[in-house]
Amino acid sequence: MVIFLVGFMGCGKSTVARGLAEFAGWEFVDLDRRVCELAGASDVAEIFATRGEEEFRRLEREAIESLAFTGDAVVATGGGAPCYGDNMERLMRLGKTVYLKMSPLALRDRLLHVRVVRPKIVGMSPEELLDYVTGLLAEREKYYSRARVVVDCDNIPSRVIISRLKYLVASASRR
Ligand code: S3P
Numbered sequence: 415m416v417i418f419l420v421g422f423m424g425c426g427k428s429t430v431a432r433g434l435a436e437f438a439g440w441e442f443v444d445l446d447r448r449v450c451e452l453a454g455a456s457d458v459a460e461i462f463a464t465r466g467e468e469e470f471r472r473l474e475r476e477a478i479e480s481l482a483f484t485g486d487a488v489v490a491t492g493g494g495a496p497c498y499g500d501n502m503e504r505l506m507r508l509g510k511t512v513y514l515k516m517s518p519l520a521l522r523d524r525l526l527h528v529r530v531v532r533p534k535i536v537g538m539s540p541e542e543l544l545d546y547v548t549g550l551l552a553e554r555e556k557y558y559s560r561a562r563v564v565v566d567c568d569n570i571p572s573r574v575i576i577s578r579l580k581y582l583v584a585s586a587s588r589r
Contacts, residue, residue, distance in 0.1 A: 415486055415511060415586040416481065416484055416486070416487050416488075416489060416508055416509030416510070416513060417431075417434065417487075417488045417489065417508065417509055417510050417511075417579075417582055417583075417586075418489045418491055418505045418508070418509050418510070418511045418512065418561075419431050419488070419489065419490050419491060419512050419514055420491050420495070420496045420502075420505070420511055420512070420513050420514070420557075420558050420561055421493065421514035421515065421516065421518065421557075421558055422493050422521050422547065422550075422551055422554065423493035423511055423521070423525060423532055423534070423535070424493075424516075424524040424525040424528065425493075425515075425516045425521060425524075425567060426514055426516075426521075426524075426567060426572050426575065427490040427491065427493075427514055428444060428490040429572045430489045430490075430514060430572050430575050430576055431443075431444075431489060431490035432488075432490075433489065433572060433573065433576040434488045434576050434579055434580070434582075434583065437490040437504065437576065437580060437583065438486065438488065438583040438586075440485075440486040440487050440488055440583070441458070441484065441485065441487040441488075441489070442487070442488055442490075442571040443481070443484065443487050443488070443489040444489075444490050445474065445477055445478070445489055445490060445491045445492050445495055446458050446490075446492045448477040448480065448481075449461065449470065449473045449474050449477045449492070452473050452476055452477055452480075453465070453470075458470070458492075458531075458532075458533060459531065459532075459536075461473070462533040462534075464532070469553075471494070471498050472473070474492060474494070474495055474498070474501075475498070475499060475501060476502055478491075478495065478501055478505065478508075479504075481508055481586075482508060483493050486586070489509075491505070493554075494554075496511075496554075496557045496558060496560075497553070497554045497557045497558075502557045502560055502564060503544050506560070506561075506562070510562055510563070510582060510586075511529040511561035511562050511563070512562070512563040512564075512565060512579065512582070513558045513559060513561035513563070513564045513565065513574060514560055514565055514567045514575065515558070515559075515564055515565060515566050515567060516567045516568055517568050518544060518547045518548040518551055519544065520567075520569070521547050521551070522540065522543050522544045522547050525543060525547065526543065526553065546575045563582070566578070
């Protein structure tokens with residue numbers, strides 16, 4: 415069984431996915447890492463800079479397709495991954511989807527600390543970042559909110575979110 419965590423940049427997908435995978439004894443998969451491996455790049459920023467976003471999205475799709483051959487795993491997807499083509503349907507077919515939902519303000523505050531490694535937001539002022547997050551989240555919400563499970567994450571520590579999701583692992587092992 416595969417659990418896919420979806421949600422905006424900075425909502426904590428990687429931390430929660432890693433913690434849940436550790437609890438379950440399942441593989442942790444970082445979709446951005448898979449894309450980098452496919453591209454032979456050291457990070458996402460390098461792919462955006464040298465090959466452009468369109469090529470990044472093509473590789474991202476390929477990385478999602480490769481997950482059809484994964485065993486038990488928790489996957490942290492990239493923030494844009496469910497929002498292109500039929501990626502969200504594909505994720506929903508391949509496993510259980512979970513949306514880590516956060517407000518624009520909470521996302522902005524978290525992203526202020528990590529802008530450098532995220533090519534889409536590097537160099538933005540706090541005000542620009544809030545506008546950007548608000549606008550893009552409004553577009554993406556319709557994809558994210560199709561997830562089977564929606565978890566409100568504002569002001570909730572990752573360890574609590576991990577605890578709240580443990581039942582998904584338990585229900586998988588009862589199948
Ligand atoms: C992106 C989010 C990033 C990464 C890429 C594009 C997006 O993943 O896939 O920089 O379009 O929102 P994270 O959500 O893990 O930061």
